[in-house]
Amino acid sequence: MDRFIIHGGHRLRGDIVIGGAKNAALKLLVAGLLTSERLVLRNVPRIADITTMRRLLEQHGVTVEDIEGDGGTLAIGGNITNTVAPYDIVSQMRASILVLGPLLARCGEARVSLPGGCAIGTRPVDMHLKGLEALGAEISLEGGYINARAPRGLVGDRIVLPFASVGATENLLMASCLARGRTEIINAAREPEIADLVACLNSMGARITGSGSGTLTIEGVEALHGTTHSVMPDRIECGTYACAAAITGGELRLIGGRADHLGAVVRTLEEAGVEVFQEDDALRVRRTGALRGVDIMTEPYPGFPTDMQAQFMAMLSVAEGASMVTETIFENRFMHVPELNRMGARINVHGSSAIIRGVHSLSGAPVMATDLRASFSLILAGLAAHGETILSRVYHLDRGYEAVERKLAQCGAQIERVKD
Numbered sequence: 520m521d522r523f524i525i526h527g528g529h530r531l532r533g534d535i536v537i538g539g540a541k542n543a544a545l546k547l548l549v550a551g552l553l554t555s556e557r558l559v560l561r562n563v564p565r566i567a568d569i570t571t572m573r574r575l576l577e578q579h580g581v582t583v584e585d586i587e588g589d590g591g592t593l594a595i596g597g598n599i600t601n602t603v604a605p606y607d608i609v610s611q612m613r614a615s616i617l618v619l620g621p622l623l624a625r626c627g628e629a630r631v632s633l634p635g636g637c638a639i640g641t642r643p644v645d646m647h648l649k650g651l652e653a654l655g656a657e658i659s660l661e662g663g664y665i666n667a668r669a670p671r672g673l674v675g676d677r678i679v680l681p682f683a684s685v686g687a688t689e690n691l692l693m694a695s696c697l698a699r700g701r702t703e704i705i706n707a708a709r710e711p712e713i714a715d716l717v718a719c720l721n722s723m724g725a726r727i728t729g730s731g732s733g734t735l736t737i738e739g740v741e742a743l744h745g746t747t748h749s750v751m752p753d754r755i756e757c758g759t760y761a762c763a764a765a766i767t768g769g770e771l772r773l774i775g776g777r778a779d780h781l782g783a784v785v786r787t788l789e790e791a792g793v794e795v796f797q798e799d800d801a802l803r804v805r806r807t808g809a810l811r812g813v814d815i816m817t818e819p820y821p822g823f824p825t826d827m828q829a830q831f832m833a834m835l836s837v838a839e840g841a842s843m844v845t846e847t848i849f850e851n852r853f854m855h856v857p858e859l860n861r862m863g864a865r866i867n868v869h870g871s872s873a874i875i876r877g878v879h880s881l882s883g884a885p886v887m888a889t890d891l892r893a894s895f896s897l898i899l900a901g902l903a904a905h906g907e908t909i910l911s912r913v914y915h916l917d918r919g920y921e922a923v924e925r926k927l928a929q930c931g932a933q934i935e936r937v938k939d
């Protein structure tokens with residue numbers, strides 16, 4: 520298991536290229552199951568979760584070709600020969616559940632392992648299943664697997680989601696592209712990654728309207744065809760490096776970064792005393808004055824993203840005054856708090872809220888990554904801390920961030936990966 524050794528106290532300056540969005544690319548790869556023609560995806564991030572998704576798709580029988588040989592352009596094609604998504608892959612990556620809708624729509628059957636809980640919460644899939652039942656699927660649970668059948672195909676319906684779940688919206692969206700008639704998804708999630716998926720599906724011949732509005736209307740078609748699509752830039756990676764500029768009192772140009780995808784994050788950074796400018800093809804982020812405490816509540820898009828909560832918590836731990844961070848999406852997403860406190864932060868958790876009393880400085884310590892975003896909050900703390908931070912269990916980070924040590928080191932960070 521690799522570790523990072525970080526020597527803090529350096530202001531970051533320079534350019535960082537933002538990669539393709541993990542949470543868009545994973546779903547776009549799955550969309551390849553909806554056609555036997557070739558779906559070519561560009562700007563795919565080179566991260567472990569993409570490798571896992573490739574493995575899952577390949578075991579369904581389709582081919583995933585690395586066209587340029589660098590992992591950045593993938594072509595999905597060929598026929599589905601196996602409709603089972605096995606436990607060993609689904610348990611590694613929850614986004615695997617997204618093959619359920621497409622397999623069912625294409626093949627009339629699917630058997631997908633139940634993902635189970637994960638470190639940040641129980642994360643049930645009830646909305647995915649109820650929505651597919653509304654489209655006519657027969658679903659049963661047996662031996663830890665979801666057995667789904669729709670031998671006569673899926674039929675469009677009106678589905679009201681009780682909560683704007685990202686994954687449920689995407690699963691139902693993909694399934695309904697090939698359902699007979701019209702499907703309406705009410706209270707659909709509005710995350711930009713869903714708009715990216717809609718754009719790709721429409722370019723494959725789907726008929727989807729209402730992208731970004733909270734109501735998606737899908738007119739089912741007989742079949743989808745191949746296309747070429749470029750994955751949107753990763754707004755969470757961009758927001759994360761914005762926090763790196765902020766916590767170190769530096770200035771970074773985040774190439775590919777888009778303020779319109781980061782609305783609530785940009786507003787909160789500004790409130791905390793960080794300057795953010797949209798340039799033609801980049802987001803420039805700098806801090807010259809003191810960081811100020813702010814209150815944050817995570818919400819579905821366009822609210823403040825839960826995937827940015829841990830990184831902001833690290834930043835706010837060295838801000839002037841107090842901050843309150845309330846997590847409303849996942850029930851157990853404060854695992855970074857004890858680790859940040861070991862570095863000198865003063866954070867108390869009360870139920871779903873954390874009170875952060877800003878301290879003057881943090882001190883380096885051995886810390887342990889617990890999940891993807893929490894890992895980066897510890898890197899941020901390490902970049903700002905005096906002395907040496909050793910972050911273990913870096914594999915959590917490798918799931919979703921591309922070339923972290925290279926991107927940070929080229930802007931002046933002292934960070935080194937040590938392989939065990």
Ligand code: UD1
Pocket residue numbers: 542543545613614640641642643644645646647648682683684685686687824825826848849850
């Ligand atoms: C996606 C993102 C994740 C992000 C999250 C919220 C991917 C691969 N992952 O996860 O990074 O943090 O959106 O923005 O895109 N829920 C149910 N029943 C369901 C589905 C969800 O109760 O059937 C609950 C979940 O437990 C959670 C909340 O709804 O508490 C939000 O989950 P959801 O929006 O579905 O997140 P994911 O798609 O899993």
